[in-house]
Amino acid sequence: MMSKAKRPPPDPVAVLRGHRASVTDASFHPSKPILFSGSSDGELRIWDVIQHRTVSSAWVHSAAHGIIAVATSPLIGTNKLISQGKDGTVKYWDIEEGDLSRSLPLLTIKTNAYHFCKLSLVKEPVTNLEPTYREAETLDDAGGRAAGTPEEFSKPYEGETHLGGSSYVAVVGEESSVVEIWDLKTGERVVQLPQNSFADNPSFSSKERGMCMAVQAFLPSGSEGFLNILAGYEDGSMLWWDIRNPGLPITSMKFHSEPVLSLCIDGSCNGGISGAADNKIVIYNLDHPVGSCVVKNEIVLERPGISGTSVRPDCKIAATAGWDHRVRIYNYRKGSPLAILKYHHATCNSVSYSTDCKLMASTSEDATIALWELYPP
């Protein structure tokens, strides 16, 4: 590993095949070695990432529209899953039984939005990086550590939801420049950003910025539990909203010259990374009290187009999924490139990290999901 000669970039540790169409998104179970993936033909698959096998599969959205995004979060419950289809619906699933095909979703939100923007669940600062399902992988590693079922670990998260809780989902609404927050408990729309109905607000509009292409909800440490939203728009600009002031964003910035395609806030919620249709990846710091967003690193790419970004929960490395079929790994702190992963032979759609930072999944239009183990934490 320390040898002078450059190591060739690694191959995926496993490739999950089974989807029959472009895999648009994948998300790890917050605690179990399980991966959820959705494809553009509407199929949702649940994978066992130890045995590399499909656990179950279900057509949860219509084949004509397909799935845009799948998401899990400890904040909405460990066995809960959100899927977003291009058919204008967001579905909230309970995967307790492990079989989605026979059950109905817990909740179906009709957003009536027919666009490409992936939804976002709320991200909370990770204070404790304890492994959550370590015993599920290797028993040796669990020695000396507090033992317990994943369910037990996840309980405190559920308890922590306060001030409106965190079981919210941020999606782009019917009006494609407007971000909407929906409450998963009630199935109602909580707020629209920008909120044009407020009388005292001299109608702030994000229309001229074009469609909202990427959205990320998070709870920065200083926000007292009020949601913050970061949204990227078609013209390359980004807006930072505080849910308490839906009329006006905290700040706006423009790092990109082309539509912002993906946003990811790091585990500490103090910064993030964004990818766009131009040839730049921008890593920035978010200073919540000041309300400023400062560019930390700007990485120029050879070939433009980043459709997915992800920061590993330990904030050490970040990954991007590129149109050029490559997954690129960067040192998140320095912004220096670490690896160019060539496996997919079609556009990569997304990358995501497991909660324990060990695995990374990349999805691609070539209907495969590749699992990678790089830089073990």
Place this chain on the structure above:
Amino acid sequence: MEEDTKIRRETESRLLEKVGEVITAIQAAKHVDQVIRALHSLAVLLFPLDSSLLSGSIDQPYRDQVLSVKAPSEKERSDSFQAFYQGAAFPALARVLLFDVASNWLACFPFSAQKHVYDVFFVNGVVNEVIQVLVPGLQQNRISGLNIDAVQANIERLLVLCLLENNGVCQMARKFGYLCKPRCVSDKKLREDVSRVAQIVTSVPDKARLTATPSLSSHSFFKQIILQLLSGVEAVTMSTKNEMDGTFLFIGETFSRICRRGSSDVLLREVTPQILRHVQSCLLSSNGRVSTDLIESNPGSQFWLKLMEVIVDSYAMERISEQLLNQLVAVDASDVEAYWTLWLLFNRLLKHQTSIRSIFLDKFLLWKVFPVSCLRWILQFAVLECPPTTNVQTESHVTDSLLDTVQRLAAVWSKREFVQSVSVEQQAYVTAGIGLCLEKMCKEELDKTKDVMHSILQGVSFRLESPAYLVRKMASSIALAFSKVIDPKNPLFLDEDSCNEENIDWEFGLTAPKKGTLSISNRMEKHTDELKTSITSELAKNSKYETNNMVNDNEKCKSKKLSVFELVDPDEIIDPAMLTCESVSDDNGEDNTSENSDSSSDSSLQPYDLTDDDMDLRRNFSQLVDVIGAMRKSDDADGVEKALDVAESLIRASPDELTHVTSDLVRTLVQIRCSDLAAEGEEESAEEKRQGALVALIVTCPFQSLDTLNKLLYSANVDVSQRIMILDVMTEAAQELAHTKTMKPKHQTGVLISTISEPQPWFLPSNAGPPGAGSWKEISGSGTPLKWSKSYERELPLKPSQIKIGKTRRWSLRSQNTQSHINWSQNKFPVYAAAFMLPAMQGFDKKRHGVDLLDRDFIVLGKLIYMLGVCMKCASMHPEASTLAPPLLDMLRVREICHHKEAYVRRAVLFAASCVLLALHPSYVASALIEGNVEISKGLEWIRLWSLEVADSETDRECYTMAMSCLQLHAEMALQASRALESAESTSSAKSVGLKSSLSRATIKIPYSNVQY
């Protein structure tokens, strides 16, 4: 005075009497000693002879007689000597001596007698007279009763003795000198004599027999004569200054005669070193500061100056000057030496004689081919008229003749006919002439001339279009020299090769002898290659030139700026952005250190190999339709390139839709501009891919693509390069089709309708199978007796390939059949030959907008004919060749084609003709003759006649060799055909008699044999 003549007459008549006596004595002689005695009696009167020397060799009675002869006094002797040789006595005696004595008696003469009483008459006589008798004797070959061989051998021996061993020629020269001194002979008479004698002397080698001694061969004979003249006469000249006119006259006459007899090389090989030595000594003595006076006043120079003055024969003068130049090159003379040599010999003549001027300024510049160093000397001497070392070249009078020369050269050079009809060497020579002149000129001088600039530009521009590399090279060299005149700092390089050459190679590499003879096809292929490169390279030229300049400029700027940059500027404006940048990087640094301190894991983030290529990102086309679409988007260069990459393999896969898109695909491929889309330096590969794709298209889908290509070939929408490309592609495709090996199953003659009325019950399996199979037998089931189906078996014979080892056999429905039905078809081309050739042959003589094959686009015409030739070759020995040959020959016979002005086209025609000869099957030729197929026999006869004509009168060397090989092929073909004809006759004569008559209508000639069919 009267007394003198009287005495002389008396002596003369006395001598004549004596000679008469001697002759009668000789004729009456019965013994050799009688002859000797008779001759001795005369010799004693003329020469100081010591009779005792003879005594040993003759018998007693005669010896006494000989010894008793009284020798006359000195005075008497010299008188009679004069009278003898000037009068009729000598010729009369000589005739007897040379013929009668030589053939009858001389062999019996003892050696001393031969020397003292026979040879003496010639060797010691007056050479001029002797020669006039001896030399004509060489040709008397029909005299009855004489031993001709002995007579001639004797004369030759005497000639060697007189002229060579006795320094006879030198004596003659001196003699002429004396003659003119007292003015005893009139000038005219002298000239006549001189010229007659010189003529006789120089004719010796030609009159001598082939078996004569080697010293009489023209080479060594002339060499010795020249040496005698040079060494002997030079010495004399030194002493007696003037009045050597006769001598010079003789030398000059002899030299010019030698030149006329084609031995100017021998002459100059001897003369040149002498002159050169003289010039060198002059140069040495003058310490490098040579002046014309100095050289003229040198006594040694006088000899040469005078000598050159007396040579009036302009032909000889031309040969001399030409050989002199060649010799100067051979001895590696320096420029200065060569100049002064030329000056010494020709300066006066050049000024006074127009013929010499025209030799130097016309013939040597336009019609002859010398090495380039010679050309330099010629220009220096005849045009610049100043020694090469002087720096002052722009004197007005000098410039005039230079400008005049340049103008004349350029006028010739810029004519298109010059390129078409003159050999390459000559072209290179004239090109070099212009180039060297241009190098001596400056812009103002060039401006003074009227048409030079115009004709040079014209000449350059049409040369650049030529298919021959050398011709283009000449154009670019001239362009370079020309641009240097116009603007010395900004030379124009039209050719990549010469980019870094400061001096232009005016010899164009022609001096190295070309060895070996390439086959016809090789030659043609070489040309196609050249052509390809030329098209692309020319396109790249301009841009390259510009970039070159840019680079140079940049470098200059850089070197300037570097020094500036090193100075510290106190007023430097600091860019705030730079400051922030620095601070940011500082921040990062802090960040890193802090991170490093709290977590060592960061060090584990060692980057992997970050090299990346985009090989996998190339767009992959899987449909031909996509390929066509991509190629049509000319603004997306990448897309076109990728489409080109995959096109060939997709076409080769031959998908079902190929036939439907062929036409579109062909059009699109032809229209692509490879030079536009590819990066510099990669045009070649793009071009190759495009052509590869087209070839693949023709091979996989011949009829459709050929249809389209042939339409495009004569359409106004394509340019010359595209037409050439189309023809290239067709050529390649024809070759590929001809050489493909395909595995195609033999047509299986299976029954389409199975008869049910087979002579066996329906439940039995069919009898089909290999021959020798046994009949079906029911297998009696061993196990249960109840069975709902029956099994049958039969015995099969072994396949030839099968060896019966062990028990395992393998059966399948269509296993072995395939093997036996594979047919290796070698040549797929003949089927398509007509589609290749006929449409292409139709439109060659059309002249429409943008299409003018016969005149302007002759390269296309050449390519077209070449393609047709290749097609013919590919179809050779197939019946299609025989049907296609007549129309092709008809086309070749068209006057505008076979007598095309450009050698390129003629070469192609020769190639096509020889392909026809190769392609026709002898039996077909034979049957065409028998059946009276006039078309084919006429065509073949035309090939023969035309090749003969070309071989006779062709300026282009390659055409000549190709015509020769064409003739050879014709001979072979004729031989084969005649053999086939003989066998056909032997069979047909039995059957029918009527065929015979038609045979006479067609003829086929076989060289080297008199048989005509």
